Amino acid sequence: MRTSRAIVVSALVLFTLAACGSDAEPAAQSNEIKVGLLHSLSGTMAISEVTVRDAELLAIEEINKAGGVLGKKLVPVAEDGASDWPTFAEKATKLIRQDKVATVFGGWTSASRKAMLPVFERYKALLWYPVQYEGLESSPYIFYTGATTNQQIIPGLDYLKEQGKKKIFLVGSDYVFPRTANKIIKAYAAANGMEILGEEYTPLGHTEYSTLVNKVMQAKPDAVFNTLNGDSNVAFFKQLKSAGATSESMPVLSVSIAEEEVTGIGVDNIVGHPVAWNYYQTTETSANEAFVKAFKAKYGANKVTSDPMEAGYNAVYLWAEAVKKAGTTEVEAVKKAAPGIALERPEGLVTIDGENQHMYKTARIGIIQPDGLIKQVWDSGKPIKPDPYLKGYPWASGLAAS
Known part of the structure; x- marks a missing residue:
């Protein structure tokens, strides 16, 4: 069953890629920058992924209040992966080809990431993946903001x-x-x-x-x-x-x-x-105190913060910093600018490793x-x-x- 499932995922990815043509078109010039959020908002993984989406929305809101990125407002385009790996591939293609987002923040399970990986590599688009995973992987078009092994x-x-x-x-x-x-x-x-x-x-x-x-x-x-x-x-x-x-x-x-x-x-x-x-909600850093306060203010005093949502929150800021350094949202320029970027985040100092696009993490x-x-x-x-x-x-x- 595992082998046949993999074939189904691969076949759908290839079909979707072929159906959408060969090259992504440039995003339209405007005072806005569209970014994709792709998580399971329904199904068995919704218990975990909805709050990652919420944390990314908080980061976008904060960045916009501070003036946006390159003087432009970030506009989130959210899609539901529905706890289904072929759906993640399909929605990733939509975000890249139809919505023309500058980047995508998304995924949780490694199965969802594996389904999306050929899409991002095919279109040379950027995915920021926020969850710890099993390692033994790197992709030039994925930044891994959660832990590796x-x-x-x-x-x-x-x-x-x-x-x-x-x-x-x-x-x-x-x-x-x-x-x-x-x-x-x-x-x-x-x-x-x-x-x-x-x-x-x-x-x-x-x-x-x-x-x-x-x-x-x-x-x-x-x-x-x-x-x-x-x-x-x-x-x-x-x-x-x-x-x-x-x-x-x-x-x-x-x-x-x-x-x-x-x-x-x-x-x-x-x-x-x-x-x-x-990272834990109780992690003692000055940045975490502000993060927890802001998250509860936006989503409710009874809400909790967690490692994957913090890594998703960080991803938005890290991408924004790379864009500012590059002076453009163009993917290759952002990739070139990203190595070595270091930010004090709720978990502490996080640095992008230029060798494999993972993060230094405590x-x-x-x-x-x-x-x-x-x-x-x-x-x-x-x-x-x-x-x-x-x-x-x-x-x-x-x-x-x-």
Whole structure:
């Protein structure tokens, strides 16, 4: 099924590209600059992606209030990827060809990014992708503002190792990110004296976890490494708690659950469990205090901020800074201007790496608190250079080709 799904996605991308012609037309001259926002506003991933869109809209509003970009107002054009990867390819093509946006901010799952990648490369358009991912990729037409593997997954594994958690059970959604992440985790485990007791996948949107939870409970791992995405986490954590597991007896380290998802899962079901990210609402920087205040003022006092939405927020500012430096929205000029741009953001200093268009980012481990927020218990001390192909880790040799 995975192979046939990939063929369907590739076929649709190729059909869409062919149908829309060969070259993108230049955007019309005006006092406005259109930018695309492409996220799942419906379907299983809406629990995570709507707020990323909201954070990008906040950044656009702030930039416009400060005078815009090159003296022009940013105008967002929002599309719904509908938690469907061929739809992401279709909507990306529309934004580039029909709406003639200067850039696109979008995606969450690696499946959505993989579906969009050939579109952006075909039309030489720019995508700013805001979510942590499994690495082993770079594209000249994608800027990755979320973490890559050595800025999230490896620090998470280091944390479990330091806590004495040597027997690990892997649980994930059945698509690119979890499967590739777990391939990396297994290589890390083999090199670091850890044992993988089990590896289970379920479709996105899956809600029946009794069988999987039974397997986990019978295996008696020291910890679970969780790469489930979307609202499947709601069912998984509820059923895990009902089976008697606690954060003390069986901590579940998650890399796709942030403050927004905690609210959806229910804090009572997930309190005490660890997460690995680069930013939390509680991160102590002056820029974060202003960001949290502005987000709550726009969307409601009960709203929370999280890593993916902060990375989406950052993406808009980083692109705007590159455009200002380039003096134009022309893609190749923006790409040339981007390397080395460094901004103090809510998470701290973020710098664009010119080698792979990922960001230098600070790794952080946090524990989910009874109030639903996340308390940091460890950080890397300084931004980590992105290493998407794990060239700096001998145990990862050959993973990119496998």
